[in-house]
Amino acid sequence: MRSLVALGLFVAPVFAVVGEWGQCGGINYTGDTVCDTGLVCTVLNPYYYQCLKGTATTTTTTTAPTTTATASLQALAKAKGKHFGSATDNPEFTDTPYTSLLFSSMFGAITPGNSMKWGPTNPSNGTYTYTNGDDVLNRAVAAGQIVRGHNLVWYNQLPSYVSALTDNATLQAVMTAHITNEVTHYKGKLYAWDVVNEPFSDSGGMRSWLYQTYVGTGYIAAAFKAARAADATTPLWLNEYNLEYAGSKYTTALSTVTDLVNQGVPINGVGFQGHLIVGSVPSQATIVGALNAFTALGLDVAFTELDIRMTLPATAALLAQQKADYKTIVNACLAVTRCLGITVWDYTDKYSWIPGVFSGQGAALPWDENLLPKPAYDGIVEALKA
Numbered sequence: 001m002r003s004l005v006a007l008g009l010f011v012a013p014v015f016a017v018v019g020e021w022g023q024c025g026g027i028n029y030t031g032d033t034v035c036d037t038g039l040v041c042t043v044l045n046p047y048y049y050q051c052l053k054g055t056a057t058t059t060t061t062t063t064a065p066t067t068t069a070t071a072s073l074q075a076l077a078k079a080k081g082k083h084f085g086s087a088t089d090n091p092e093f094t095d096t097p098y099t100s101l102l103f104s105s106m107f108g109a110i111t112p113g114n115s116m117k118w119g120p121t122n123p124s125n126g127t128y129t130y131t132n133g134d135d136v137l138n139r140a141v142a143a144g145q146i147v148r149g150h151n152l153v154w155y156n157q158l159p160s161y162v163s164a165l166t167d168n169a170t171l172q173a174v175m176t177a178h179i180t181n182e183v184t185h186y187k188g189k190l191y192a193w194d195v196v197n198e199p200f201s202d203s204g205g206m207r208s209w210l211y212q213t214y215v216g217t218g219y220i221a222a223a224f225k226a227a228r229a230a231d232a233t234t235p236l237w238l239n240e241y242n243l244e245y246a247g248s249k250y251t252t253a254l255s256t257v258t259d260l261v262n263q264g265v266p267i268n269g270v271g272f273q274g275h276l277i278v279g280s281v282p283s284q285a286t287i288v289g290a291l292n293a294f295t296a297l298g299l300d301v302a303f304t305e306l307d308i309r310m311t312l313p314a315t316a317a318l319l320a321q322q323k324a325d326y327k328t329i330v331n332a333c334l335a336v337t338r339c340l341g342i343t344v345w346d347y348t349d350k351y352s353w354i355p356g357v358f359s360g361q362g363a364a365l366p367w368d369e370n371l372l373p374k375p376a377y378d379g380i381v382e383a384l385k386a
């Protein structure tokens with residue numbers, strides 16, 4: 001009895017109040033949680049709550065992560081045989097709260113949003129720079145994550161020395177040189193390569209661009225063969241958006257990929273980018289049908305760049321619809337054995353590409369601009385747990 005009293009007297013001072021700027025909560029935090037008078041425990045991100053000046057009415061603690069909001073998307077996906085990943089970009093690495101969640105057990109796969117593309121890695125003929133791509137790779141590997149190579153051949157972000165070419169033979173030579181160099185550099189280190197990105201037109205048929213114009217559709221097979229020649233084992237993918245809708249773009253994609261497979265071109269998967277719109281996501285049955293059309297060719301599929309945008313401002317109704325839409329995508333992937341996983345095109349609205357490209361739209365990701373989980377996050381968790 002006396003010792004318990006003694007213990008109580010000893011323990012009491014441990015529950016000290018936290019001063020201004022001190023940590024008062026967050027995932028894995030076990031210290032004191034009560035702020036000093038006049039301070040409010042404020043959620044800066046799921047991993048870090050801080051005592052800041054303010055009143056209870058202005059605190060953000062009402063949006064603090066719930067128990068479910070701390071669930072690892074990767075752990076839940078892994079239990080279903082999938083991965084759950086995020087894209088990222090090097091300028092974001094100075095944001096410590098951001099990187100501490102990105103390179104954590106929350107995610108199992110990382111895609112560099114820009115740093116492995118043709119322009120950034122091969123800015124002039126014969127010059128190769130992999131510093132940023134290597135930085136993404138090394139951080140992900142240190143966190144136990146797998147990395148997707150993105151991408152080798154795309155109509156955007158080309159080096160200017162390539163954009164200036166019009167000669168078929170020269171275009172083929174520079175493409176082969178670039179693919180050979182980059183695939184060799186990352187040989188054996190990536191779980192997949194997006195070899196050709198967005199080769200189809202939204203209205204059906206092939207996208208009209210430099211290589212389609214001056215080399216012809218054969219550039220696609222040539223790119224896959226060059227990648228395979230440089231790395232015998234890394235899975236090689238074609239990556240495209242708007243395949244979820246089973247429209248004319250999907251029809252062209254399916255017939256073109258069927259030809260590639262029939263010709264023995266070394267292709268292993270088709271990435272569904274998943275750049276979608278809140279309230280306009282196709283039904284689960286439509287998406288599953290589209291995924292299965294490619295798996296029937298002996299290919300793997302995945303959602304490689306998922307984001308579901310809305311017209312701003314975000315309202316409770318839009319966020320609720322977005323939650324339902326994220327669930328639809330997760331459920332579609334879960335329904336297809338060869339859907340290997342889901343990657344969001346960055347995890348937070350803070351670093352989404354959407355507002356910069358689609359005027360007036362945004363709020364497309366499962367975490368908001370303050371790194372707080374949104375209803376969409378809960379939807380992903382619910383679908384992965386079901």
Ligand code: XIL
Pocket residue numbers: 113114197273305353
């Ligand atoms: C985007 C990046 O996120 C942006 O930072 C960049 O300015 C443009 O490219 N489809 C793709 C991705 O395959 O490479 C694109 O990424 C988004 C659309």
